[in-house]
Amino acid sequence: MVRRRGAVHEVFAWANAERIVDVLHALAAQLDPAVDVCVESRRSGGVWQGELLPLPDVREALGRLQTPLATYGGVEFTVYTPDDQLTLTTSLALVIYARSDRWVYLLEGMGFEERHDAPTPAWDADAAPLGSAPELELALEFAVERLGLAPV
Numbered sequence: 001m002v003r004r005r006g007a008v009h010e011v012f013a014w015a016n017a018e019r020i021v022d023v024l025h026a027l028a029a030q031l032d033p034a035v036d037v038c039v040e041s042r043r044s045g046g047v048w049q050g051e052l053l054p055l056p057d058v059r060e061a062l063g064r065l066q067t068p069l070a071t072y073g074g075v076e077f078t079v080y081t082p083d084d085q086l087t088l089t090t091s092l093a094l095v096i097y098a099r100s101d102r103w104v105y106l107l108e109g110m111g112f113e114e115r116h117d118a119p120t121p122a123w124d125a126d127a128a129p130l131g132s133a134p135e136l137e138l139a140l141e142f143a144v145e146r147l148g149l150a151p152v
Helices: 019-026 055-072 104-108 134-149
Strands: 002-005 010-013 034-041 047-054 074-081 084-088 094-098
Touching: 010 104, 019 055, 019 074, 019 084, 019 094, 019 104, 034 055, 034 134, 047 055, 047 084, 047 094, 047 134, 055 134
Parallel strands: none
Antiparallel strands: 002 010, 010 094, 034 047, 034 074, 074 084, 084 094
16 A cells, blocks of 8 residues: 655555565565664563664564564564665564665566555454564564673
């Protein structure tokens, strides 16, 4: 789904868990060389932030998190610059806020099709109780430490 609110383009993308996490990782390569990051875990309640982090380091950390994120969900991972924001939601959807519509064309090039309404979610992390996911929490702890993110 694509919406425009004033000067901001909003893009909402859905796919299976592995694909959407992979798409976030791939699209992040299109961001500025230094990015800000915010990570929130619904399982632990932890929230961490970092500013002006090197994009290669963020993409490496995100790459290491791909399998646990896709397997367990429940983590919001946001990478942003002054002009673009890419967010993996806790329910494993991708939300993009941007000052340009370039993300629409990049997603179309990856095989996504524009629709006028959202699909019915198969799972909602906000409504479902989340069980223990030690593999995800360990990978998240490593990523937070590796990136030097600070608790909020």
